[in-house]
Amino acid sequence: MSLPDSPPLAYASSANPWFSWQYVHDNSATLVAALREHASLTVEAVVLAAIVAIPLAVLAHWYHRSTGPILALSGVLYTIPSLALFAVLAPFIGIGRGTVLIGLVIYALLVIVRNTLAGLGQVPDDVREAARGMGYGRFASLIRIELPLALPGIITGLRLATVSTVALTTVGVLVGHGGLGQLITTGFHANYRAEITTATVLAVVLALVLDLLLAGAGRLLTPWLRRRAS
Amino acid sequence: MNYINQAVVWLNDPLNWTNPGTGIFTLLEQHLRITGAAVLLGCLVAWPLGLWLGHTGRGGGVVVVVSNVTLAIPTLALLSILPLIRAIGIGELPVIIALAVFAVPPLLANAYTGLRSVDPEVREAAQGMGLSGWQLLWRVELPLAVPYLAAGLRTAAVQVVATASLAALVAGGGLGEIISDGFGLGLSRAGGQVLAGGLLVAVLALMVEGVLAVVQRLVTPRPLRRSQRVRKSRTAVAAES
Secondary structure (H helix, E strand, O other): OOHHHHHHHHHHHHHOOOOOHHHHHHOHHHHHHHHHHHHHHHHHHHHHHHHHHHHHHHHHHHOHHHHHHHHHHHHHHHHOOHHHHHHHHHHHHOOOHHHHHHHHHHHHHHHHHHHHHHHHHOOOHHHHHHHHHOOOOHHHHHHHHHHHHHHHHHHHHHHHHHHHHHHHHHHHHHHOOOOHHHHHHHHHHOOOHHHHHHHHHHHHHHHHHHHHHHHHHHHHHOHHHHHHHO | OHHHHHHHHHHHOHHHHHOOOOOHHHHHHHHHHHHHHHHHHHHHHHHHHHHHHHHHOOOHHHHHHHHHHHHHOOHHHHHHHHHHOOOOOOOHHHHHHHHHHHHHHHHHHHHHHHHHOOOHHHHHHHHHOOOOHHHHHHHHHHHHHHHHHHHHHHHHHHHHHHHHHHHHHHOOOOOHHHHHHHHHHOHHHHHHHHHHHHHHHHHHHHHHHHHHHHHHHHHOOHHHHHHHHHHHHHHHHHHHO
């Protein structure tokens, strides 16, 4: 009776490769759709997070009293596992893209606030005083002196937030919008290796490409750093 | 509000706590066992490597590369891939290995930084007293790096206890099961269970963070602790005056 057991095993090992061009070719439309959802969720989350986080960091920087509470709150929120956050959000927001997006924005927010605050803190006091002496108001000094000098910190925050958001988006499978995570999970349940590895490689490449784009943008925006280095 | 009531009802049902296979106590024990094993495995790999790199002063690049690469790999992907590698097999082992991979970067980086931040004069004095390389590492550098090792352990453990909840997505057990089972049943039927599971996992992560913060404080020598606080209050006074 052991005979019927062995052929499926042999079949499984030969038809379950770690990578298959045939799979990529046959499912290119699905792969592109998943990649597009993944990329759009990531970009939207980081952009929304930056819009909220940078003003928040400026507030924390201006009013020293609020720095401690803002950092403490962000630390507590960051400790909460993504699965738990999605589980707490889903009953109130519903099953869908919005729940994933809000969760991703919250995590990206914390990273950007911390790094922006660190960047603003690195602006030398004499530069700030010189700006005031030249007649810059608080707001003008912020826009034209302090934020540009804090750019390296802000870019670092955006890069970290982007890379971790790409990885985190996969947890969205819980509510049916995990981008490439969707393929990872179906591949796992179908016990099909090529689907998992293809989706994983696409996710890692997406993270790398977005990271390089941000690093390039950072280099273009801070030409004085390059001049100093050379 | 309806879901909050349902979550309270779910948490008040003693069967949900003591059920043999799927109760909170069983899942919590499994969760903590997986976490402990993963952190231990991570320490066994990362600490010797980080201490050695820090002692010799080489390989700072390795530390950065390791942490950047692991940041980009989705946890879910590693959790799904490892059970399909035949040498590892299914069950708790692939989950433990996957989580250990994500525990390595903070452990490695902190061990390396801890040794690199030892005052060079202290190191020279120890060498002048005739300590060999091993003695220097074991009796001078390692004790001075303990606060850094503790900080790395805290970061790694909190991260692993949080990520261990994702094991439920690949049938790996742990408290995440409550959440993924609830989503499987649908929000209309098990919304309260999902919410209750989310709260349990969040509370567990915050508790681990709190306990390890106390442990980190205890193993940090008092002078190092106090100097930080004094410095902070001094800058606060300077800012106000």
